Amino acid sequence: MTKVKESEKDTDYRLMRAVQNGDMxxxxxxxxxxxxRLMNVIGRMLSSPDEAEDIVQETFVRVxxxxxxxxxxxxxxxxIYTIGLxxxxxxxxxxxxxxxxxxxxxQGNEAEFAVDAKVPTRLPEILDAAxxxxxxxxxxxxxxxxxxxxxxxxxAKILDIPLxxxxxxxxxxxxMLREKLRPRLESNNALSKSTLLPVSIL
Amino acid sequence: MRCRKVRSFxxxxxxDELNSRHKLAVAEHLATCASCRVIxxxxxxxxxxxxxxxxxxxAGDFNAKLFERIAQERFAETRSKAxxxxxxxxxxxxxxxxxTVAVMTVFLFVFxxxxxxxxxxxxxxxxxxxxxxxDSYLSVQPVxxxxxxxxxxxxxxxxxxxxxxxxxxxxxxxIINWLGGEKAIYPxxxxxxxxxxxxxxxxPNYYKLRRNVLIxxxxxxxxxxxxxx
Numbered sequence: 453m454t455k456v457k458e459s460e461k462d463t464d465y466r467l468m469r470a471v472q473n474g475d476m477x478x479x480x481x482x483x484x485x486x487x488x489r490l491m492n493v494i495g496r497m498l499s500s501p502d503e504a505e506d507i508v509q510e511t512f513v514r515v516x517x518x519x520x521x522x523x524x525x526x527x528x529x530x531x532i533y534t535i536g537l538x539x540x541x542x543x544x545x546x547x548x549x550x551x552x553x554x555x556x557x558x559q560g561n562e563a564e565f566a567v568d569a570k571v572p573t574r575l576p577e578i579l580d581a582a583x584x585x586x587x588x589x590x591x592x593x594x595x596x597x598x599x600x601x602x603x604x605x606x607x608a609k610i611l612d613i614p615l616x617x618x619x620x621x622x623x624x625x626x627x628m629l630r631e632k633l634r635p636r637l638e639s640n641n642a643l644s645k646s647t648l649l650p651v652s653i654l
Numbered sequence: 655m656r657c658r659k660v661r662s663f664x665x666x667x668x669x670d671e672l673n674s675r676h677k678l679a680v681a682e683h684l685a686t687c688a689s690c691r692v693i694x695x696x697x698x699x700x701x702x703x704x705x706x707x708x709x710x711x712x713a714g715d716f717n718a719k720l721f722e723r724i725a726q727e728r729f730a731e732t733r734s735k736a737x738x739x740x741x742x743x744x745x746x747x748x749x750x751x752x753x754t755v756a757v758m759t760v761f762l763f764v765f766x767x768x769x770x771x772x773x774x775x776x777x778x779x780x781x782x783x784x785x786x787x788x789d790s791y792l793s794v795q796p797v798x799x800x801x802x803x804x805x806x807x808x809x810x811x812x813x814x815x816x817x818x819x820x821x822x823x824x825x826x827x828x829i830i831n832w833l834g835g836e837k838a839i840y841p842x843x844x845x846x847x848x849x850x851x852x853x854x855x856x857x858p859n860y861y862k863l864r865r866n867v868l869i870x871x872x873x874x875x876x877x878x879x880x881x882x883x
Contacts, residue, residue: 476724483720487712495710505712509720516724575703598669598704619666626665630696 464528471519483512486529489600490536496583496595497540507543511536526609529602533610537592544588575636582632586625593618594625655679660690668697 464485470478490511495504514535522531583591596607597618604622608615660683666672667680684691830836 476721479724480717480721483717487716488709491710491712501710504710505716508712509716509723512720513723513727517727575699576706576708579700579703580707598701599707623662623665626697626700629700630665630693633700634696 461527461529465524468519468522468524468528471516472522479516482515482528486532487512489529490532493533493592493595493600494536494540496580496599497537497588497591498543499584503543504540507536507539510539514539527606530606530609533596533602534612537610541588575633578633578636579629582629585632586628590621590625590628593621594629597622598626655683657683657687657690660684660687661693664690664694665697668694668701 464482467478467482467485471482487508490508491504494507494511495501498504498507511532515532522528583594586594592611593607596602596610597604602610604615604618607622608618611618613621660680663672663676663680667677670677672680684694
């Protein structure tokens with residue numbers, strides 16, 4: 453596991469050196485390696501997938517613009533996640549200043565909209581919705597640790613907070629999620645005990 | 655371990671993040687506590703559900719859009735390099751740094767030399783300060799000073815001053831007589847007896863020399879003139 457991680461880090465460094473020398477193929481490879489990982493994190497920080505994609509694009513543009521200021525003593529993944537999350541946080545801060553209205557809501561077709569709205573029924577979908585309701589600081593720590601499975605140390609570096617704070621935030625986020633999903637979890641527990649079905653089917 | 659403590663560890667226990675000591679304590683507790691086992695099952699379900707969350711992916715044309723934007727950035731970068739003149743640096747470090755170092759070095763040497771000279775002359779200066787004051791300069795007059803030249807000696811002697819005064823006085827009197835006498839020139843002064851009636855010609859030389867004469871020799875009163883001093 454460690455060996456694989458180490459080789460990933462080395463690959464990142466090799467690609468980044470090539471990018472610094474003006475190799476656009478290497479940059480394309482870096483984009484392919486990180487675009488979905490970033491989308492997974494930023495897409496869960498922001499509600500709209502289009503906005504999340506814009507932020508991911510902006511992240512790569514920033515990486516390209518500041519390619520010469522990358523410090524090879526740090527992980528590339530830490531650097532790119534930090535840039536992406538900072539941009540996402542800026543976006544969330546902007547939203548607090550300006551209220552956004554969806555143009556489709558202003559049409560007056562509430563009934564049609566309600567029919568089209570998809571109510572999540574499966575547990576992973578409910579969990580996805582519950583994650584979006586978490587406070588921002590818990591959400592970021594939870595997504596990076598539990599969904600991206602980054603080590604606590606790297607999460608601490610990305611969020612620029614102490615290691616103990618990361619652990620407590622992740623634990624707190626898990627407890628909040630359990631509280632939110634308690635009725636569904638209890639019914640699932642009862643169902644799985646009686647039928648022994650795997651969670652994915654539930 | 656109590657339930658409250660165990661429940662704070664349960665989410666980490668399900669993710670296998672606890673150390674061996676805590677893991678063992680939680681496992682022992684779970685073997686005996688049904689309510690904590692329920693919570694453990696909840697966390698395990700959550701962990702499984704987290705693993706099955708749909709992975710978000712960017713749109714298919716993401717790379718195309720991104721590289722279009724990057725191309726714009728590169729184009730802007732190139733244009734700015736090609737068309738905008740490079741701003742002159744405020745400080746030319748290659749000049750400023752050596753110059754500063756040179757100035758500092760010179761200053762250091764000068765200051766160090768000055769300090770050294772002060773330190774070396776310290777004893778001498780103290781000796782001078784302790785020496786008795788020499789007031790010989792007060793008694794040395796130009797006349798008595800053998801180092802002075804003959805010319806200076808002659809000019810500053812009392813005899814030469816008196817001779818000069820006499821000469822000027824004679825010449826002045828001759829001029830006054832030629833002009834018609836003292837009364838014609840100084841009518842007010844000759845009429846007022848309470849004030850000095852001594853003729854005072856308006857020549858700078860007269861004042862200078864007369865003063866010397868007054869100091870050393872009282873002039874004799876002339877005939878026909880009142881002598882009030």
